[in-house]
Amino acid sequence: ALYEVPDVSVPRYVRVNTLKLDTDSALCELGKKYSVEKDNLLPDLLILPPGTDLHDHPLVKNGSIFLQGKASSMVAPALAPEPGWEVLDACAAPGNKTVHLAAFMKRKGRIIACELNKDRVKRLKETIKLSGASNIVVLNEDFLNIDPETPSYSKVRAILLDPSCSGSGTAASRLDHLLPSKAAGQDTDMGRLNKLATFQRKALQHAFSFPAAEKVVYSTCSINQIENEDVVKSVLPIAESYGFQLVTPFPQWQRRGLPVFEGSQHLLRTDPAEDGEGFFIALFVRKDATHSAKT
Numbered sequence: 372a373l374y375e376v377p378d379v380s381v382p383r384y385v386r387v388n389t390l391k392l393d394t395d396s397a398l399c400e401l402g403k404k405y406s407v408e409k410d411n412l413l414p415d416l417l418i419l420p421p422g423t424d425l426h427d428h429p430l431v432k433n434g435s436i437f438l439q440g441k442a443s444s445m446v447a448p449a450l451a452p453e454p455g456w457e458v459l460d461a462c463a464a465p466g467n468k469t470v471h472l473a474a475f476m477k478r479k480g481r482i483i484a485c486e487l488n489k490d491r492v493k494r495l496k497e498t499i500k501l502s503g504a505s506n507i508v509v510l511n512e513d514f515l516n517i518d519p520e521t522p523s524y525s526k527v528r529a530i531l532l533d534p535s536c537s538g539s540g541t542a543a544s545r546l547d548h549l550l551p552s553k554a555a556g557q558d559t560d561m562g563r564l565n566k567l568a569t570f571q572r573k574a575l576q577h578a579f580s581f582p583a584a585e586k587v588v589y590s591t592c593s594i595n596q597i598e599n600e601d602v603v604k605s606v607l608p609i610a611e612s613y614g615f616q617l618v619t620p621f622p623q624w625q626r627r628g629l630p631v632f633e634g635s636q637h638l639l640r641t642d643p644a645e646d647g648e649g650f651f652i653a654l655f656v657r658k659d660a661t662h663s664a665k666t
């Protein structure tokens with residue numbers, strides 16, 4: 372959305388960019404002015420009171436903390452690539468999850484950040500610069516056109532796929548109907564949702580075809596079954612043919628996938644009302660990966 376929606380009902384989460392600052396130092400610095408505590412699930416996430424405006428805060432300006440919600444901050448740790456791995460962020464801009472991956476991997480290994488849209492590539496590069504990460508390669512390319520068999524990609528061990536989606540889980544989208552220019556029920560536009568779901572399915576299938584991929588995480592900021600459980604269900608046979616199976620990211624998290632197929636309990640959902648935003652995460656792991664990246 373082009374406008375900022377002040378959401379007064381949910382806490383303001385900030386993710387500490389551990390490439391630049393450790394969590395305790397950020398806690399201490401922010402604690403001088405705000406009431407702040409650590410999140411109980413994610414070690415690099417801090418919780419501030421709802422409505423706290425940090426946009427001009429020096430720690431935001433210098434890239435020490437990112438204004439990133441809790442659900443969005445769960446995706447890189449759900450994938451949990453090991454330091455030293457080669458990792459692909461398939462739909463990367465503006466790059467919040469890309470730089471989170473870099474922090475998670477403690478600067479070790481290489482991250483390829485792929486983004487189709489040229490203007491958004493600029494934002495991606497700005498985010499990367501701000502984060503201080505130096506092991507990210509940016510690619511202005513259609514993820515679907517990347518050939519998994521070429522030597523530059525045949526070593527990719529983990530893929531983060533956060534494709535374009537309806538955004539129906541975001542606060543901005545939920546308040547859309549308040550804008551006179553936007554008719555209510557935008558997300559009942561089945562044509563648009565079907566188009567998005569078609570791309571999401573294709574992109575997931577493409578991710579499974581990377582020969583050394585051991586883990587693929589799929590996420591959306593949508594609450595629509597058609598972009599979430601339905602996409603996962605439809606690609607499951609292909610996933611299984613490549614040796615991937617669904618596993619449970621954050622087993623202690625209570626909200627799971629809608630019970631529309633066997634295995635949907637592995638999926639993770641966040642609830643817009645309870646968690647501030649509606650998000651979806653599916654994690655696929657391959658037990659018998661070829662490990663062609665290993666020597």
Ligand code: SAM
Nearest residue numbers: 462464465466467468487488513514533534535
């Ligand atoms: N992961 C990002 C983050 O956390 O900051 C947000 C990604 S956003 C939901 C999806 C992105 O995918 C958009 O920037 C869009 O331009 C890009 N995209 C759409 N189709 C693509 C494709 N075929 N190949 C690569 N990127 C694509």
